[in-house]
Amino acid sequence: MNKQISQAIGWALGVLIIFPLLIYGINYFFKNRSNDSRCAIHDYINNSSEYKIFIPHNTEVKTFSYRTSFSAPQSNYYTLRFRDAKKGKWISFIFFNYPMDRRLAFDAVMDEKEALLTINKDDLNNPNYGTKENPIPVFKVRENLPDSVSMKKGEENGWNVDITDKQFKYNVEQYLTYIMPKEEFQERFEKK
Incomplete structure (x- = not known):
């Protein structure tokens, strides 16, 4: 006993x-091993501007996986990569935990259209970004529509693919914390 x-x-x-x-x-x-992005998110977003860019027909769509911790389930992020003819640089939309039906709609709706992309100025001017292997990351996209049209449309009619401010902040947080290389993060945000 x-x-x-x-x-x-x-x-x-x-x-x-x-x-x-x-x-x-x-x-x-x-x-x-991940970056402490709490302070950097605000700086990254505030240093971003909106640019008009034409999205071509030939875009590359991929899904990648990452882990936030050892015991956490695997998370996914979705990329849509293309070459901007005007700037001559490669750009990649990056969306974290974006629903599959919205991914498919996004690619179809934005095909061969002009869009408003919110891009970080440091990323845009960095010579290390813009190549096919290391495209400029974009976390917020809006359709370039007149205000009279964009105010009337919404998710209820099934074709609004605009990224909300909340999703934009979440995308930036996930990217800075888990995807951006630690050395680059330290150089850009911790040495200031």
Whole structure:
């Protein structure tokens, strides 16, 4: 009987205390590899401007996966990449946790149209960005429509693909925290 009680106590300690501490420790070390973007989000967004750009027919659509921590489920982000003929640079729309039906609608609705893209000025002027391998990231896109039309349209009619300010902030946060290389993040935001 005494042996069973000591085994039960050992099992309880392992399951209730040691295992959760182990998971917490692993998450802590994996989380430390990501960037601390809380302060940088505001700077990144404020240093962004809206540009009119024509979206061509030949866009490359891809889905990528990333993890926010060791025990978290895998998350996805969606990219739509194309070459801007005017600027001669590659641009990539990046949307995190964007619903599949909206992804498909976005690609179809924005095909061969002029759009308003919110682009960070540092990314736009950085010679390391704009290549096919490292396109300029864009997290907010709006259709270029007259105000009279854009005020009347909405999600209820199924064709509004504009990225909201809330989704824009979320996209920037996820990108700066989990996707931007740590060295680049430190150089751009932590040395200021």
